[in-house]
Amino acid sequence: MKSFKWLALLLLMALLVGACSGTSPAEEPPAAEPEAQELFRVAVVMPSAITDLAFSQSMYDALVGIQAEMGGTDKMELVYSEGMFVVDDAAAAIRDYAAEGFDLVIAHGSQYGSSLQEIAPDFTETAFAWGTTLDTFTDQGINNVFAYEAASDQGGYVNGVIAASLSESGVIGVVGPIETGDAKLYVDGFVAGAMSVNPDIDVNVNWIGSFSDVALAAEAANTHISAGADVLTGTAQMVVGAIGVAEENGVLWFGTQADQSSLAPSIVVANQVYHWEVALKEMVTLISQGTYGGVSFTINLANGGEVIEYNSEYDLSGEVSALAEATVQGIVDGSITID
Numbered sequence: 001m002k003s004f005k006w007l008a009l010l011l012l013m014a015l016l017v018g019a020c021s022g023t024s025p026a027e028e029p030p031a032a033e034p035e036a037q038e039l040f041r042v043a044v045v046m047p048s049a050i051t052d053l054a055f056s057q058s059m060y061d062a063l064v065g066i067q068a069e070m071g072g073t074d075k076m077e078l079v080y081s082e083g084m085f086v087v088d089d090a091a092a093a094i095r096d097y098a099a100e101g102f103d104l105v106i107a108h109g110s111q112y113g114s115s116l117q118e119i120a121p122d123f124t125e126t127a128f129a130w131g132t133t134l135d136t137f138t139d140q141g142i143n144n145v146f147a148y149e150a151a152s153d154q155g156g157y158v159n160g161v162i163a164a165s166l167s168e169s170g171v172i173g174v175v176g177p178i179e180t181g182d183a184k185l186y187v188d189g190f191v192a193g194a195m196s197v198n199p200d201i202d203v204n205v206n207w208i209g210s211f212s213d214v215a216l217a218a219e220a221a222n223t224h225i226s227a228g229a230d231v232l233t234g235t236a237q238m239v240v241g242a243i244g245v246a247e248e249n250g251v252l253w254f255g256t257q258a259d260q261s262s263l264a265p266s267i268v269v270a271n272q273v274y275h276w277e278v279a280l281k282e283m284v285t286l287i288s289q290g291t292y293g294g295v296s297f298t299i300n301l302a303n304g305g306e307v308i309e310y311n312s313e314y315d316l317s318g319e320v321s322a323l324a325e326a327t328v329q330g331i332v333d334g335s336i337t338i339d
Contacts (some may be wrong), residue, residue: 040070040284041077043097044106045090048212049082052237054257055211056082059108061258062276066284077102084109085212091115098123103287106130110181120145120293127292129283132182134296144292148279151300152182152235152256153189153338154331155272158301158308159254160193161327162270163231164201165320166252173224174205175217175234175242183211183235186256186272190233192338193327204229214241221245243268261311268311270324278305302332 042063046056060080067076079097084090090112097105098119107116107130120128120142131148163172172194176187191203204224208216218241221232225245232246233254240263246253247264255261255271279297286295299305308328310316330336 039077040075040104040288041102042067042079042104042106043100043102044078044080044108045084045093045097045112046080046082047085047090047109047111048237050080052240052258053255053260053263054235054237054239056108056237058258058274059106059276062274062280063106066277066280070284087111087115091119094128095119095122098126098128101126103127104129104283116145117142125292127283127287129293134298136294136296138294143294146283146286146293147296148276149296149298150182150185150274150306151298152186152272152306153192154301155256155306155308156186156189157193157196157331157336157338158324158327159233159256159270159272160190160195160203161197162316162320162324163190163233163252163254164194164197165323166269167198167201167231169228169230170198170200171202171204171224171228172231172233173221173227173229174203175220175224175232175239176205176207177211177234177236177238178209179207182257186235189338190254202228208238210238211236212238214238217241218245221251225249225251259309261309261313265311265313267314269314269316270308270310273307273309274299275305275307278303301328 044059044063048056050057050060063078067078070076081093094105094107094115104127110133112130116128116130117137124144127144129146132150133147134149136145136147174187177183187205194201194203204227206220208220210216217238221242222245224232231252232242234242235256243253243263247267253268255268257274259271259273261268278299282297
């Protein structure tokens with residue numbers, strides 16, 4: 001009898017141990033924690049302020065938009081150096097960002113190209129980008145530089161069509177910075193668009209030789225107005241000086257790069273606005289796949305990288321508005337070519 005009791009006790013203990021240590025067939029092992037997405041780090045060096053309502057702000061706004069799409073600051077770090085007019089200072093900033101391990105370093109200015117040619121080969125695991133240009137330096141054996149440009153002649157052409165349609169004096173003034181890059185494209189397109197409406201229109205172009213000299217831009221605007229211009233346009237960050245003069249004299253203004261309506265709501269008619277995110281999104285994707293350069297991008301009216309935005313406070317006639325939209329469509333479908 002005692003042996004039976006001990007046997008029963010041992011059997012009970014074995015069952016209890018098995019129950020405590022066993023795993024039910026219905027139980028699933030705990031799911032593995034998903035791998036956290038690595039922080040994507042972007043640095044950008046710009047010649048002017050992020051609030052210039054022109055070239056630098058167009059890039060900064062695009063990067064902020066992409067940061068939001070990626071999930072905010074937890075997913076994408078964004079740092080910048082603004083006011084980098086001195087190329088040597090910009091080069092030092094570009095090199096520092098690369099040394100700090102940023103995934104993408106953007107040199108937002110064609111004047112920074114020679115610096116990238118020296119810096120990029122020292123950081124082959126870092127992606128660089130610069131514009132406005134299509135040169136990625138692959139012919140020099142450099143494979144980690146992207147390039148981007150704006151087909152700004154397209155929006156320039158549309159602005160020119162509207163400007164010629166609104167001008168009563170038959171004289172239009174253009175305040176240009178330096179005859180290069182997207183600035184030259186924009187001015188050439190604007191002139192062609194204006195002349196497509198009125199071959200006899202007088203479009204005076206003044207290249208002031210600076211992207212940043214606000215006083216020179218204002219002086220050029222005054223010169224144009226003295227010559228009879230009732231419409232003005234211009235490109236680069238120095239145009240704030242010209243816009244101020246246009247507002248004082250009741251002269252219409254057409255903007256590019258960013259929406260400049262807030263500077264003078266009563267006289268700004270329309271703006272060609274850059275949306276660099278069209279190119280930047282592709283860069284981010286390529287970098288995540290292990291491609292760090294060698295590809296160039298062009299934003300234009302067809303891919304949404306350029307958009308004509310109208311000033312809601314300016315009463316543009318339906319006839320002119322329809323002509324502008326038809327011009328946009330013609331450029332997109334190829335029925336209008338810009339010479």
